[in-house]
Amino acid sequence: MSRDTSVSAAVTADLRAVIADAGITENTDLIARILATGVGLGLDGASRLDLKITTAALAEMRAAFRHFAPYAGVPKVTIFGSARTRPDDPVYRAASEVAAALAERGWMVVTGAGPGIMQAAAEGAGSERSLGVSIRLPFEERPNAVIAENSRNVAMKYFFTRKLMLVKESHGFVCVPGGFGTLDELFELLTLQQTGKAEPTPIVLLDRPGGTFWRGLERFADEQLAASGLISPDDFDRLLLTDSVEDAAAEITGFWRNYDSLRWVGDRLVLRLRAEPTDAEVARLNEQFGSLLTSGRIERSSALPAEADDEARAGMPRLVLRLAPVQVGSLHRLIRAVNALGSAPGGEPRAV
Structure with a gap:
């Protein structure tokens, strides 16, 4: 019978106390999961080589994140x-x-x-x-x-x-x-x-x-x-x-002329744009790309409630659609069509 290698509630509470003592106040749930994963590796009896790979990879990612952060x-x-x-x-x-x-x-x-x-x-x-x-x-x-x-x-x-x-x-x-x-x-x-x-x-x-x-x-x-x-x-x-x-x-x-970014909200794909397309332009997009959808049509929209955490893009116009998952590789064609819209102003990508 295999032994229980899950991290106990008591240990999890101790890890959260360590996080608080370190002065960390943001994303504490994710920091706790990182620490709990480390404890879990110990409970699993991971080999020293596996632990060395994990430690080095995590340290490298931290160094790289800090390297890119100023830009x-x-x-x-x-x-x-x-x-x-x-x-x-x-x-x-x-x-x-x-x-x-x-x-x-x-x-x-x-x-x-x-x-x-x-x-x-x-x-x-x-x-x-x-x-x-x-x-x-x-x-x-x-x-x-x-x-x-x-x-x-x-x-x-x-x-x-x-x-x-x-x-x-x-x-x-x-x-x-x-x-x-x-x-x-x-x-x-x-x-x-x-x-x-x-x-x-x-x-x-x-x-x-x-x-x-x-x-x-x-x-x-x-x-x-x-x-x-x-x-x-x-x-x-x-x-x-x-x-x-x-x-x-x-x-x-x-590529970033009109297209800014995308986000999935449930089964809906939200494309954030720099310029709002006209009714005629949306109609043309539906004619060209309607076969990629699971249901409904491509529609204009303002920010969805689930996007409230992205204040920088709150005022951007949107296109919302239900894209068939198997068609996700075709997104670049839709984005190119969006960039070709007559009202697109041009620009540079924002930080993700």
């Missing part, structure tokens, strides 16, 4: 690419130029802080507009000089915690040709978008002038994955494939 209100783009790309490669220049273009528009550029494309992006953005999330590897022990200049780097032991921070904080992504690591990061992004585990964001595949690197991947997706029914035929449509720095930067910023 919470600044839009960020993560640029992925190979550490092996040399400065004389045209794609190195492309990465530097797109980073510079976005930095000029007020964005910060997040990279893995290493050499190659990561250094190119940091050089383009400049040290004041660059943030790094490096990985401890035997052959990449220190961040590149641009990131190191203002000590804007957090070092990670684990790839999974690093990947979390490279994705979590950004409102757009640019991938340039790279190897296993770059493709891993790209497919992680696509999986998160396809499954609805992450909110829709713009993803650009930027190539060297006249390059065919990403077109090869597109053909594979069409001829093998989609043709075999392993992905939906339009899954690759969420990406922009381009060799134009200007088009890449415009794709990242244009």
Whole structure:
């Protein structure tokens, strides 16, 4: 008979007392759950290795959260690419130029802080507009000089915690040709978008002038994955494939032209917008996207009662719909249509 490894009410009360003694007054329920999980691991008899992984991962996440906290209100783009790309490669220049273009528009550029494309992006953005999330590897022990200049780097032991921070904080992504690591990061992004585990964001595949690197991947997706029914035929449509720095930067910023954010309230999806669509525009959206709904229609709305905790967006116009869960991967198409509405004013993403 297995022993009871649940955390007792008495221990939970003691943990809450520790939280109070520490002077913590916000989100105490979540802090208590973190502490109770730690106690639970001890009650489970977790191995020392498992406990070391847990401790290191939690410490890394704390360090990364603190690293990004001062820039919470600044839009960020993560640029992925190979550490092996040399400065004389045209794609190195492309990465530097797109980073510079976005930095000029007020964005910060997040990279893995290493050499190659990561250094190119940091050089383009400049040290004041660059943030790094490096990985401890035997052959990449220190961040590149641009990131190191203002000590804007957090070092990670684990790839999974690093990947979390490279994705979590950004409102757009640019991938340039790279190897296993770059493709891993790209497919992680696509999986998160396809499954609805992450909110829709713009993803650009930027190539060297006249390059065919990403077109090869597109053909594979069409001829093998989609043709075999392993992905939906339009899954690759969420990406922009381009060799134009200007088009890449415009794709990242244009995604936020009218769309601001989304929130699920029960089975209803709420899209927060910058400009209220007209009756005719809503009618067109229903004609185009009605097949994605489980019931009802796309309707205009003010803030729902459940959104009362988001005061910053209280006055924004909304579209409310009941989206079929299986269609969550198609949200990017609806957002693009919302951004194309005639009254959309343009803007930058707000802090999440």
